[in-house]
Each structure stands twice: as structure tokens, then as C-alpha cells.
Amino acid sequence: MAHIEVVRRSMRPEEYTDLRFGWLKRHIYEDKTEITSFRIREARQTAEMQFEFYDAEPRSLRRGDLYFTPDGTAFIEADAVIPEKYIGKEIRFVLKTAAEMIVKVNGKYVGGIDPNRENLLLSPYLDSDTIHIEITAYNRSKPDDERNPESLSVRGCRQIFEGGYLAVVNDDVQSLVYDMELLLNIAKSDCSPEDYRQLINRELAHAMDLLDFDDLRNDDVKAASDYIEKHIFADQRYGGCGNVALVAHSHLDIAYYWRRIHAVQKNLRTVLIQMRLMDRYPDFRYAHTQAYTYETVEKYYPELFEELKEKIKNGQFEPVGAMYVEPDCNVPSAESLIRQCLYGQMFYRKKFGITVDTCWLPDVFGNSWILPQILKKSGVTYFVSNKMSTWNDTNRFPHNNFIWKGIDGTEIFACVPPTHFISWNMPDQIQKNWDAFQDKDTGTETLQMFGYGDGGSGVTEEMIELMHRFDKISVMPKTRHVTAHEFLSENFTDDKKLPVWDGELYLEMHRGTFTTKSEIKRWNRQLEYKFRNAEILSVCRLLRGEDYPADELRELYKKLLINQFHDILPGSHITPVCRDAIADYEEINQSLDSILNESGNTYFNTLNFTRNSLTFIENENGCVCRLGKKGFYAVPNLPGLSSGKIEKTTEEYTWLSVRDTVETPFYSIKLNPDGSICQILDKQLNRSWIKGNFNKLVLYYDYPGNYDAWDILPDYRNKQESLTITETCHLTYQDNETAEFTTVLRTEKSVWKMILRVFRQSRAIEVEHDVDWHEKHRLTKVEFSPDILTRELLCDTSAGFIKREMTKNTTWQQARFEVCHHKWFDLSETGGGVAVINNGKYGVGISDDSVSLSLLRSTIRPDPTSDMGHHAFSYLIVPHTGDAVAAGINRLAFEYNVPLLRADENLNFPVNGLYLQSLKLSEDENYIVARLSEQNGARGCLTGIGPFTLMDLLETPQRETDFYAFQPFEIITIGFQVKNTEKQTHSDIFLTKR
């Protein structure tokens, strides 16, 4: 029989139930009394808790008036008298709005209102029949509203005030509404059994038949509820399965479609709402991340911070996260991630007396392989991060509850929940989670996070009320509401036979975030190493008896860490967020310059090995101009942690010949007119290095779509924009050490100058780019196809290297067409290879037998102005003998990124086989702490430096020793006790003469 599509013109029973459900909701408020005394002052926030007002005095605000302005904050007040008829009843304040509001009544913080909730309970906080309402409101016209469809219609900068009311809720109607909310969700869900959905549809229709909406009587409402109880909830014949743990949280982006200054109120509103829910529902537990957000509560809302401390103490409010913020976990260096833990845990220990054992990073765009070790040594036992399960564009991540094995072999319990971290605790979301859970055979529960988020907000009364009814639904998985710690500690024990994932947690999406906002990435790299230098120099001065600027360094470091937040450093934010970040970087830079206070003509090598690579020395009398600074190239020959003079070569050398080829002591090079290189014949190794494009600049069309700043699509290589050569590559400078070849390329809108430098004393070839960039939807890469037979790309992680497969045999390999690296990548075969060392680039493209360094993007969402303007950056191309380790690429990369300091200092700290990542005064000021990393994948011994204290990354002493056998890729923290004498503070090891 042919299928005939039947178009119904009458209402289906389910639609009639929906209609009546809407009618029922109109009766939630038993009574409403409009407050007519609202007054408003419009303002714009200019800094944390600072506002510019549009109006000198408040104006009245009446229902129907427009309120809020673009990027606006409003201060709203009203006075009212509690109607006598409300005495003895539960009174609510009702205000429907698209904005985010913190509400104070009679001086007390009573709660928050936002697009996810339109009323708050007043009664428990009232001590008088007159009320004075104070509202701080931040308008909210943000994309995450799309998760709450009802709020879409009210999105925009100028809002219509819909009035504010005192109201009394009809509890019977409200309870019936919750029942129906729950059941209708199941009835409409494809995940639920068909027969149970039929039961719900049939019985809800009967329940609604008990109501007369022309004259809704409470007894009928109760009868309808009783009917549902008896005919649906009591019916346990329909079986379900599964075990789902429900953990409440709220994802709060510190900056995204809003500035960091707004996060103070966004966070407070979120925290306040959750605390008020705890007052009403004693069984409610809520997890909250980011020590920074707690700091802002303490700083600006001290009375609420005290209340928060009480709720932490009684177990209702659960600090999770361990880190200072939820940082990007691709681009920050190992030391930055360590500081995220150090300063995060310091806060939690100091203020709440706890060490947080859960790293909570639901939204980060993939996780570096170095994390397990860093977390484990920072007091963290459990790692939670969602996106690999829900956002991967190619492969389904195979585990949810598992053990994550890090680059050094450290294992940590890891949870990648099967579904999104923002959910509103609906039965269909819970069922989908269980259905998607891939580790059912381990016998563990699956984690379901619930609560509105991105801009905070969190859990609603409705979510809790629904949760209290879940046990009545026989087809639902068994649920329990627990803390994050309860879920993790009860499900991740040694006897669960958890699967192991040994590798990075690469996110198969958001690959553009390694490159978007080039300036932010450049600053971040530069300042990470400037902090390193500032702390080392400060230790030197401390040892001479000077003060160590501990507080200043800590506060500055925290500012850098805030800007590593996962929507700041990756570049996925609106225009003002970028502006704020650059302002912060400039401030940090200036402050570090003051701390460094460089002077004189003696140079201090802060690296713990001899600097013997050709280095650019800034000098105003120098003839070379590199990245906007004058100077000269010289080989410092400075031993590690020591000082000396560096002189410019004065002897004359004949070392360069430029004809058809460029002849240097190392190479015979042929340059193309566009600055790419078509030949590098190695005179020392007697081989050629180039097979295809090499140092070839390519502009690709880059149209990823809605997630513009985030994504690069796999087919980005399909279409290129041609570059016009306006200056053919030619010799523009030559001295005793270097020669420069310059080319200028352009598109219709942008000008791209490229300078290639070859050297007398170095095998490296430096390439400097100076770009006036005005493209839209373009991705610029520089491509390298060396003549090397390899199927592996080595990438620096900042604390060891990762080998990535270049073949495209499997979908896992295909998906990794753009990866994150730090200071260098390397392609090698037996006998030699080519490394590329950068000073602020992170994206690397892998395609067939070539690799590309991603240089610039020009995205338009969220920031239509992203990356426009001037850019200057450089990298080294280093053909070498042996592999990357034998060639000392790690050393070269440190030398390229860590500047020499103009200071006359010497430290005795003879450590071999390890890199000094940081040297600082411990946070308790009792130790000089050295952080050392093994980065070549080798074992070795730390000895010959006398007795030292082994520490964890939180600077907690573990044991005293004078010998430590370290593992490949291990990060080691050791301390030397500071002796306080009358005049001097010193640690003997560093002062021992060479």
C-alpha cells in the first residue's frame, strides 16, 4: 500500500495538552502587585566596579519604557509596601528581563534574576513590611541565549521594561507545572520508550481534563496532580537502565562576549543565586571553579564571601578547578600552567583550608599532554574536560571515564563526560548522556553536569524540582545528585579496570585558536619568558640582601594567567576583550621592566647552559634592524647563569658571495623572487634540504563559518589568494655576521615584507616578517617541504616534545591536520633534519609530506576587527645533523626566546640535562625554588649541587636529598632553604664560587 501523507487540520491530543499546559502556567502566580516606584540610572562600566553614568539623577522607569543602552549597566531602585494580603505567605519579586540582575532588598542580597529565571523568593530575607529594592543590572544580548530559546525574542541592547511585581505563587499549580514539564520532556523525546511516551500522552490528557480553565480551582489542580501521581508516577512497569551522577555547576567565561570587568557581577550573580537555592533546598550541592572568581567575591562583596565560606564548610558549595582560571590548555607554557595551579591552590588553601583535587575544564579546546604531571604534582587527582566527546568533528573519543597517561608516564583519573557541560537537567538530556556513555562495562556512573552557563547563571529552582521527581520516572536511568568529588572519588578507584588513554587530548575542532589574535599570542610568549628573567634576576638580588618583590610579581603573574583564559588567549572574543588584554600585557611589560631595571654593558645569561649560538644583541649603535630594534649579531659564549661582555665583531671577514646563488660558509642557497627558497645545498653535510615549497608564503581562503575565530576547516588548502611581488628578493644588508635579503609582496589590501638573514657563524636562517594586514577570511601560512623521509613531526610542548604522525592513513591522523606546538617543530631522518624555531607562533599544519607554520588569520566573529593592522614576527630555519635532540634544538629554542639581560650577576647552579624553567622565592618565602624540566626524553641524575629539598609544584617540601634520578620529560621542583642573617638572605648553593 502506498504511503499517504495525512495532513491533520485539527489538533492532535498532544498538541491540546501542550496548549492547556500553557494555560496552566498562566496561573502560577496566585496574585501579583505591580511596583510602580522604579527609578533607573543608566551607566556604562569602565573598570571593575567603576561606572560612567549617563544620567546625573535617576529617572522614573515605568512598564513599557525603554531601558539599557549598548554595553550598558543600569542601577534600578524601587520602594514598596508589602500588601497586607501577602502577610504570612511566601512572597516573590518578579521581573521578566533579558538582563542579568543582582537584587538587594533592604540592604540584603536576596538573589539574582536573568533570562533563565524571572522571580526570586523574598520572604526569608524580609524583616519589615516596607521594602527598598536595589538592582545592579548588566544587559545581556549574547549568543548563549540561544540555549534558552525563550530569551531569543528579548535579545538586544535596548530593552522594554516589563514591570516589576510582588507576587505570591500558587504552590499547587507550580508543582503541577513541574510535573508536566518533566513528563512532556519525556513524551517528546525520541530517547524514551515509545510505550511509556504513549502512557504519558494518554494520562496527561486525562489529568488536564480535570481542570476547568475558565474557572481554575485549587481542588481540581490537586486532583490533576494526584491523577498523575497514581497513573504515571506510580506505574513502575516500564523499565529503564543506567547510572547517572548529576553535578551542578555553571560555566563562566571570564571574558567572551563580555569584558573581564563584567565577570565580577556575572560571577557574583551566579554564586548568589546558587547560595539562595541552597537556603531553600538543603540537599542542593553546587561546584564552582576558578580561584580568581572567588577572589573577586572576597574583594567586592566581603559579606557574601563570609556566607560563601560557611556554605563551603557545610559541604553545599564545592570549590573545584584547582587552577586560578580555566585557561586555554594548548598555548600556555608548562610554567604558566603550573602557576595556574600554584596560585589557584594557594587561594583555596589560604581561604578555605582545602586543596582542590579536581581540575575542572569543561570548555577548553583540547588538553596538552604535559598536563597529567602538572596536575598530579599540584594536588590534583581528577581531571574533567568535556569537549573531546561532544565537539570532535571526525572521531568519537572512545572513553568517558578513563586514566589519562601523560607525556612523562604520569597517570591521572580523567573524565570526559559524554554530553555537553551546559544542560538544564531535563530527562532527555540525562537519557542521552547514558546512551552515549562508552564505559558502561566498567560499572561506573556517567557524569551529567547541569546548570546554565557561559555567562554564569547556573541552576534554577525548576532544575532542582525536576531532579526531586526523577525517582518517580521508571524509564529514566537511576540518578543521584552528588558533588564532583563524590562522583569522582566513588567512580575512579583502582579496581574499576578503567581504560587508559596515552597521548594528548587533542580536540578535533577549534584548530584556528592556535593562530587567531597573533598579537595576544606574541605578548603571551614574550611575557612568559620575561617573568622567568625577572624572577631569576630578583633571586640574584635577594641573595645580595635586596628585597624580593614577591607580592608584585605574584599579582603581575596572576594578570597574565587571567589573560590565558580559554576565550582570551585563543582569540575567541569580542573587540574590547582584545583591547583589555593588550592593555594588561603592556602594563605587565612595563612593570617587569621596572623590576628588571637593566643597566650597563654586561650581559647576564639566565639560561642554565652556555649560550653559544649567534644572538641578536640590542644596541642603539647597531646597524641591523630586527623586529623594530637596532643591534648586532654576536656569539655570547656566556656560561649558564653568568655574566660577561659581548662585543661586536670588528674583524673583517669575507664570508658571503651573492651571484646566482648565495654562498655562505654553510650553504649554497637559491632564493626565489618571492622570498621562498628553492635550494639549500649543505656544504658541511654534503646534501640538499629542499624537495618542494620551502619558506613559501601562502594565503589560503579561510571560511570556517559561524565559529570563525575558532576553526580552520580541513579543506582550507583548496583555494589560495595570489601574492604580487612588488620587490623581488634581493640583498639589502651585509656585515661581518649577517646578510639580509628582502622581498615585498602584496595583495590588494595588505603589504608583506619578508627579510631573510643568513649568517657567518650560524647554520640557522632567520626569517623576519613585517606585515600590514587588512584581509578578511584569509589564513597565511609559511610552508616547508624539506627533502627528508620521515613520517613523524616532532613538536615542542614547552616541557618535552610530542611525536605526531604525518601520514593520513587513519581518520585520527587525518583529523590532526593542524596542531599546536610551542617553540619548535622538527622533521628529521637518520642523519639530519630541519627544525623551525619561532618566537610566538603555535599553529602547525600537517599535510602529506610538508608542514606549515600558521602565521596570521583574519576572522570576523566574534571580533570583526580581529588581527587587523601591523604585525612583526620571526623564526629560525635550522637544517641540522642528527635528530632534534642531538642537534640541541631545545637549547637553540630557549636561546631564541629568552633574551639576555643587561645585568652583572652570577649564580652557581651547575645542573646538567635539565632546563631551568624558573627560579623564584617560594610563596612562603622560606626557599629559593628551582623548576627544572627534562625535555629531551632522557634519564639522568640531579646531583652535585649539595643537599636540596624535593618539592611538589605547590612548593610543599617532600624530602631532603642530594641525589635525584629523573625520568624522561619529568618536571622537578627543588628548594634551597633561605638563611636569614641580620643583613643578608642567602642560600649557600647559589653563592658558592665557581
Next chain:
Amino acid sequence: MEQYINEVIRPKIQGDGGEITFDSQDGDTVTVIMQGECSKCLILDRCIAWIESQIENDLGEKVTIHAIRKKPFFWDT
């Protein structure tokens, strides 16, 4: 006018994920390009009216803003 829109109005619009750029002025009609979130805002007219009132208040000029929406390709359906 161009300076006022770029320096006073623009940062506020950018604060909400939008973008405004001055295009031209012809008598009392000022044409601006609206991008980002503004390009798809359902209630942009309210915002435009506010900009007109701000111009009148701060510059003493009564103008009509002609707003051209420039949607990114992925919203241009």
C-alpha cells in the same frame, strides 16, 4: 560626526559584540555600517534611535541614521 561615531559610539556597540562604522553624511542623514551581532539584531531600530538621541545630546545635531546591515556570510541566508 565620523570621529564621534568612531570614538564615542563604537566602543559601546563593540561592547555588545556589535560593530558600527561611519560611512557617509549627506545633510542630516548619516549612513553607518552595522556588523557583528548588530547585523542580525531584531531590535536594531531601538539602538539606532538611541544613537540619534546621543548625537543630538552630545553634538547638538538632529540627524537621521541610515543603518546598513553587513552580515557575515554565514548569517547571510
